[in-house]
Amino acid sequence: MNHEASLPELDAFTRDLFDELFCPAGASNTPTQAERRTINELMQQARGEGLAKPIVDVFRFLLHLRDEKRLTPRDLGLEKSELVSLAEHHQALDEHGVSIGGRCLKALPIVREANARVADYLERHREEAPTGIELWDKICTNRERIKQILNMGEDRWNSFGGQLKYAIESVDTLSQIMDLPQETVIEIQRVTRHYRMRLTPYYASLIMPGAPHDPIMLQSVPTAEMLTNAGSEVPPVAADHSPARLIDQFYPRVVAMKATNMCGMYCTHCLRIAHIGRKDRIYPREAYTEALQYIRDNPRIRDVLITGGDAFVLPNETLAWILAELDHIEHVRLKRLGSRIPVTTPQRINGELLDILGRSNDKKPLRVVTQINTAREITPVSREAFRKLSGRVSAVLNQAVLLKGINDSTVKMWKLCETIQEAYVRPYYVFNCSYRNPQFDHLRVPVERGRDIIESMYGNISGDAIPRYIATAGGKIPLHRSNVLGRCGSDIILKKPWDGQEVKYPDAG
Numbered sequence: 001m002n003h004e005a006s007l008p009e010l011d012a013f014t015r016d017l018f019d020e021l022f023c024p025a026g027a028s029n030t031p032t033q034a035e036r037r038t039i040n041e042l043m044q045q046a047r048g049e050g051l052a053k054p055i056v057d058v059f060r061f062l063l064h065l066r067d068e069k070r071l072t073p074r075d076l077g078l079e080k081s082e083l084v085s086l087a088e089h090h091q092a093l094d095e096h097g098v099s100i101g102g103r104c105l106k107a108l109p110i111v112r113e114a115n116a117r118v119a120d121y122l123e124r125h126r127e128e129a130p131t132g133i134e135l136w137d138k139i140c141t142n143r144e145r146i147k148q149i150l151n152m153g154e155d156r157w158n159s160f161g162g163q164l165k166y167a168i169e170s171v172d173t174l175s176q177i178m179d180l181p182q183e184t185v186i187e188i189q190r191v192t193r194h195y196r197m198r199l200t201p202y203y204a205s206l207i208m209p210g211a212p213h214d215p216i217m218l219q220s221v222p223t224a225e226m227l228t229n230a231g232s233e234v235p236p237v238a239a240d241h242s243p244a245r246l247i248d249q250f251y252p253r254v255v256a257m258k259a260t261n262m263c264g265m266y267c268t269h270c271l272r273i274a275h276i277g278r279k280d281r282i283y284p285r286e287a288y289t290e291a292l293q294y295i296r297d298n299p300r301i302r303d304v305l306i307t308g309g310d311a312f313v314l315p316n317e318t319l320a321w322i323l324a325e326l327d328h329i330e331h332v333r334l335k336r337l338g339s340r341i342p343v344t345t346p347q348r349i350n351g352e353l354l355d356i357l358g359r360s361n362d363k364k365p366l367r368v369v370t371q372i373n374t375a376r377e378i379t380p381v382s383r384e385a386f387r388k389l390s391g392r393v394s395a396v397l398n399q400a401v402l403l404k405g406i407n408d409s410t411v412k413m414w415k416l417c418e419t420i421q422e423a424y425v426r427p428y429y430v431f432n433c434s435y436r437n438p439q440f441d442h443l444r445v446p447v448e449r450g451r452d453i454i455e456s457m458y459g460n461i462s463g464d465a466i467p468r469y470i471a472t473a474g475g476k477i478p479l480h481r482s483n484v485l486g487r488c489g490s491d492i493i494l495k496k497p498w499d500g501q502e503v504k505y506p507d508a509g
């Protein structure tokens with residue numbers, strides 16, 4: 001049959017569609033009454049309304065009957081000319097001139113395949129990686145129990161000062177709150193002789209009592225492995241990178257200023273475990289002035305990261321003063337604050353702090369860089385803190401750490417990235433957990449595993465929810481897999497990360 005002659009208006013996809021529908025070889029089949037009824041109804045709707053979908057429904061049903069039962073439209077009493085005019089009508093209706101063949105044979109199957117890639121995630125995420133919003137009822141029950149045990153009123157609970165004052169540092173208090181088995185208590189007692197434990201009551205309320213390997217507990221309560229793993233630390237991070245007091249530098253134009261060694265809580269996986277949380281120290285004013293002078297003296301520096309410890313531990317006046325000093329240095333064009341406090345103690349994010357951040361951001365962009373490792377850490381309270389922060393600074397970015405048993409699965413990492421994005425936070429980095437500290441060897445995940453997890457996001461979640469995967473080894477080194485397979489003449493061979501399909505991409509001459 002000469003399609004060029006019979007279907008002059010229709011594109012190649014639609015000609016293929018007609019070939020498929022009309023060409024199944026073999027004997028003619030008989031449709032059931034129900035099938036006849038369905039097609040008649042669909043045809044009526046397709047003819048009647050000025051809508052594209054009823055036409056698509058006709059062709060999809062015909063394709064279905066062809067695939068399942070080898071039925072052709074003729075078996076159903078449909079003339080080709082009738083279908084051709086429907087096809088023309090569809091294309092005329094569509095704003096972008098999409099043909100019925102393109103829609104049925106290309107677009108819809110592509111969407112079907114794409115849907116299949118996320119089916120497993122959508123089925124499992126609520127069970128395997130619930131957010132703190134999804135678990136909010138349970139968290140509220142925990143909160144009431146903890147308030148009662150600590151004898152802590154609502155006002156204290158809702159203030160940063162109260163959260164710090166009632167911070168859980170003793171194993172006895174922890175065991176009361178969590179109802180821990182005796183052997184766990186003894187283990188934690190043994191470890192906390194060497195490693196400091198501190199959780200704010202709020203962060204403790206995210207732990208589900210009785211759950212083994214609770215991801216919040218693993219991040220905040222030291223475990224026996226930290227002792228068995230103990231070995232000598234590879235020369236402490238930044239000892240070899242500190243050109244001036246409080247300053248860490250390995251890049252020409254970005255420096256970090258470690259403005260405090262304190263945090264709202266102490267993480268079991270802390271990269272700076274040798275420096276953070278051992279002993280709280282208030283730094284003298286001269287330390288800050290020397291650090292600021294170093295920045296002032298080095299005109300290449302354009303971006304200053306104030307970190308710690310945790311930048312939000314700093315009293316408001318110190319924070320405001322450092323930011324104002326930086327804003328006065330002409331070559332400093334941007335600032336960042338590193339803080340985990342919005343997730344561990346969101347009560348810190350109050351009007352006074354927001355005003356300080358907003359004022360500085362109005363002068364030169366200020367970003368907040370936080371650390372959220374599980375979707376559980378986004379609760380209605382932390383989400384609200386991030387919403388307010390994001391309204392006053394130029395960006396809120398997340399640097400997660402890939403941690404075994406905590407977020408080292410596709411489901412958990414996708415859920416983390418999507419959840420924080422919905423909480424006004426942009427996924428920025430995922431760090432492969434550092435080799436420098438043998439204490440948390442048990443939390444490390446092989447580089448390849450992390451790479452598979454991060455690469456699995458391409459094409460499956462929003463592009464701006466996909467973090468960069470990084471190893472820290474004297475600077476941040478990207479660990480992504482290349483999708484450039486090679487060259488074929490003037491073409492580059494690329495691979496689609498989500499299905500492995502290869503495409504030719506003509507290079508510039």
Ligand SMILES: *Cc1c(COP(=O)(O)O)cnc(C)c1O
Binds near residue numbers: 248251254
């Ligand atoms: C992380 C870090 C930076 C910032 O690096 P970016 O890639 O710009 O986020 C700068 N200096 C030091 C010392 C750091 O550790």
Ligand code: SF4
Binds near residue numbers: 266272277
């Ligand atoms: S908040 Fe950061 S610096 Fe503080 S203990 Fe946790 S990982 Fe370390």
